[in-house]
Amino acid sequence: MTKLVEWLFGVSVVVAAWALVSFDLLDLSLPQTYREVAWPMPLYLLVSFGCYSLATVGYRVATFNDCDEAAKELQGQIKEAKEDLRKKGLKM
Amino acid sequence: MASRKTLHPNRDSEDKYSILLPTYNERENLPLIVWLLVKYFGESGYNYEVIIIDDGSPDGTLEVAEQLQKIYGEDKILLRPRAKKLGLGTAYIHGIKHATGNFVIIMDADLSHHPKFIPEFIEKQKEGDYDLVSGTRYKGNGGVYGWDLRRKLISRGANFLTQVLLRPGASDLTGSFRLYKKEVLESLVERCVSKGYVFQMEMIVRARQLNYTIGEVPISFVDRVYGESKLGGNEIVSFVKGLITLFATT
Numbered sequence: 001m002t003k004l005v006e007w008l009f010g011v012s013v014v015v016a017a018w019a020l021v022s023f024d025l026l027d028l029s030l031p032q033t034y035r036e037v038a039w040p041m042p043l044y045l046l047v048s049f050g051c052y053s054l055a056t057v058g059y060r061v062a063t064f065n066d067c068d069e070a071a072k073e074l075q076g077q078i079k080e081a082k083e084d085l086r087k088k089g090l091k092m
Numbered sequence: 093m094a095s096r097k098t099l100h101p102n103r104d105s106e107d108k109y110s111i112l113l114p115t116y117n118e119r120e121n122l123p124l125i126v127w128l129l130v131k132y133f134g135e136s137g138y139n140y141e142v143i144i145i146d147d148g149s150p151d152g153t154l155e156v157a158e159q160l161q162k163i164y165g166e167d168k169i170l171l172r173p174r175a176k177k178l179g180l181g182t183a184y185i186h187g188i189k190h191a192t193g194n195f196v197i198i199m200d201a202d203l204s205h206h207p208k209f210i211p212e213f214i215e216k217q218k219e220g221d222y223d224l225v226s227g228t229r230y231k232g233n234g235g236v237y238g239w240d241l242r243r244k245l246i247s248r249g250a251n252f253l254t255q256v257l258l259r260p261g262a263s264d265l266t267g268s269f270r271l272y273k274k275e276v277l278e279s280l281v282e283r284c285v286s287k288g289y290v291f292q293m294e295m296i297v298r299a300r301q302l303n304y305t306i307g308e309v310p311i312s313f314v315d316r317v318y319g320e321s322k323l324g325g326n327e328i329v330s331f332v333k334g335l336i337t338l339f340a341t342t
Binding site for chain 2: 002003004007053056057060061064065066067068070071074077078081082084085088089090091092
């Protein structure tokens with residue numbers, strides 16, 4: 001099963017459940033409050049997912065490590081390497 | 093001397109690590125990366141070979157590689173050049189054919205991947221007998237050097253989107269610093285058709301699809317010291333295309 005099919009499957013299950021409750025498709029005579037809660041639920045879900053995404057990406061950008069130490073170490077080693085290689089007879 | 097034993101703790105192991113270095117115009121970087129590889133493999137004592145696959149660089153990379161071979165020996169430095177630029181996937185296939193190790197390490201030759209992490213990769217692999225170990229910039233002490241806010245935002249955003257859509261079971265999909273069991277790399281490379289960034293992503297997504305086990309080691313990625321690194325509109329478009337392709341086909 002490809003990821004696309006997995007997603008389509010997941011979305012249809014959610015949409016089906018939502019439609020069942022919101023429009024009372026099976027005539028379960030659910031209390032009115034159920035339908036009122038279910039009806040705007042997709043919008044709430046989308047908005048919360050959007051907020052979650054923005055927060056996550058923002059947090060990860062803010063905490064992305066700047067490897068200054070690693071860059072310094074590398075610069076030092078490049079110098080060392082160049083000297084050593086010259087001694088070993090490498091013509092750059 | 094008692095200290096001699098601890099100096100080369102892994103010399104007796106039967107494992108051998110073949111490092112594939114595809115190069116194109118890396119005359120400046122190649123001697124440095126080879127020097128660092130020799131240094132860290134010398135210290136950790138693991139058995140290794142470096143396979144340089146130069147795609148007909150006009151800047152004389154191959155000539156420098158030949159000098160390095162004289163300095164470090166033909167058993168350690170192998171030259172397997174090709175006539176012209178033919179792409180990363182075929183470079184790996186070409187390199188694997190000549191690799192004598194039971195493990196293969198792929199990395200960039202532009203010094204953005206530091207060989208000091210290789211002993212950690214090897215330990216990680218042994219720890220869980222992983223089929224592949226991937227370096228990750230997004231976890232633990234991993235990180236990047238030389239990226240501005242825009243680049244970080246694109247990178248994190250693209251990574252988040254990919255994680256949500258593909259759930260690949262690995263945190264760094266577009267990185268190309270990895271250790272593979274040789275037969276695992278062979279079977280993956282055969283299946284992967286993408287180019288550029290997407291190639292690395294496809295490798296790890298297919299690895300999960302084939303139920304290979306994946307270990308991760310945090311790495312620091314130091315963006316190109318010599319030469320230029322670009323992330324333009326073209327890269328982003330091809331990344332999105334690749335993501336959609338993988339989404340629909342894996």
